[in-house]
Amino acid sequence: MQVECPITTTPLERRGSAASERLRAARVLGAALAQLQARSRVSLRDAACRTGLTPSDTVRILSGAHVPPWPVVHLLTRAFQGDPAELRVLWECSRGQVHSPRMSxxxxxxxxxxxxxxxxxxxxxxxxxxxxxxxxxxxxxxxxxxxxxxxxxxxxxxxxxxxxxxxxxxxxxxxxxxxxxxxxxxxxxxxxxxxxxxxxxxxxxxxx
Structure with a gap:
C-alpha cells in the first residue's frame, strides 16, 4: 500500500514565505494610500510637509517599497482625508503582526x-x-x-x-x-x- 508523505517545509522556507506575504501586503497598503492620495488631490510634497516625511520617502511608502510605523501611516491617511481604521489591518499584515482581538x-x-x-x-x-x-x-x-x-x-x-x-x-x-x-x-x-x-x-x- 502506498502511503503519502506529508508535505513539510523548512524553517528557511517558512521565513521566505512570511517575507513574501509581507511584501505583498506592503504593496496592497501602498496601493490603498495611493488611491487616497489621488482621491484627495493632496500633492506628495504637501503630504510630506504635513507628516514630516521627505517626498522621496512618501513615494516609497505609496509604492509599497517601504512600510513605516503605524503613526506615520495614520498621519498619511489623515493627510489624504481617509479613515485610518480601514488601513490598520493592511498595515498589520505588512508588518507580519497579529490583529488584537476585540471584546464586543x-x-x-x-x-x-x-x-x-x-x-x-x-x-x-x-x-x-x-x-x-x-x-x-x-x-x-x-x-x-x-x-x-x-x-x-x-x-x-x-x-x-x-x-x-x-x-x-x-x-x-x-x-x-x-x-x-x-x-x-x-x-x-x-x-x-x-x-x-x-x-x-x-x-x-x-x-x-
Missing part, C-alpha cells in the same frame, strides 16, 4: 468591515457587481458587508477578499473573531435581529 461583537464586526473597505480601496474601488459571485455573494450583499451592515459567512467573506485582490487569509482571523464573539454572545451566527439598523446598534451582550 460590534467592535469585531467593525474591524472586519474596515479591513474589507481597505482592500476595496486598494483595489481601486471596483463596482459592486464586479464583486458578486453566484449564490455565494450578491452585489447588494457586498455593499452591505462593506458598509458594516451585514455579518457575512465565511464563503462570502473569502470571496469578497479574493475579488478585491486580497487573500482570504488576510481577514480570516478577523472573521473568526466576529464568528466566535457572536456565537458566545447570542448563541447563533448571525445573531437573531430584524434587518435595517446598522450593525453598531446591536447590543453587545445577551439579554438576561
Amino acid at each position: 461583537a460590534e467592535g469585531a464586526a467593525g474591524d472586519l468591515a474596515a479591513a474589507l473597505r481597505g482592500l476595496h480601496l486598494a483595489a481601486g474601488c471596483p463596482p459592486l457587481d464586479q464583486l458578486a459571485h453566484g449564490d455565494v455573494l450578491s452585489a447588494a450583499a457586498a455593499g452591505l458587508i462593506l458598509a458594516g451592515r451585514l455579518l457575512p459567512d465565511w464563503p462570502a467573506t473569502a470571496r469578497l477578499a479574493s475579488a478585491l485582490g486580497g487573500r482570504p487569509s488576510d481577514v480570516y482571523v478577523l472573521w473568526q473573531e466576529v464568528h466566535s464573539t457572536v456565537i458566545a454572545l447570542y448563541g447563533s451566527f448571525p445573531p437573531p435581529r430584524e434587518p435595517g439598523p446598522p450593525l453598531t446598534d446591536v447590543p453587545n451582550r445577551k439579554d438576561p
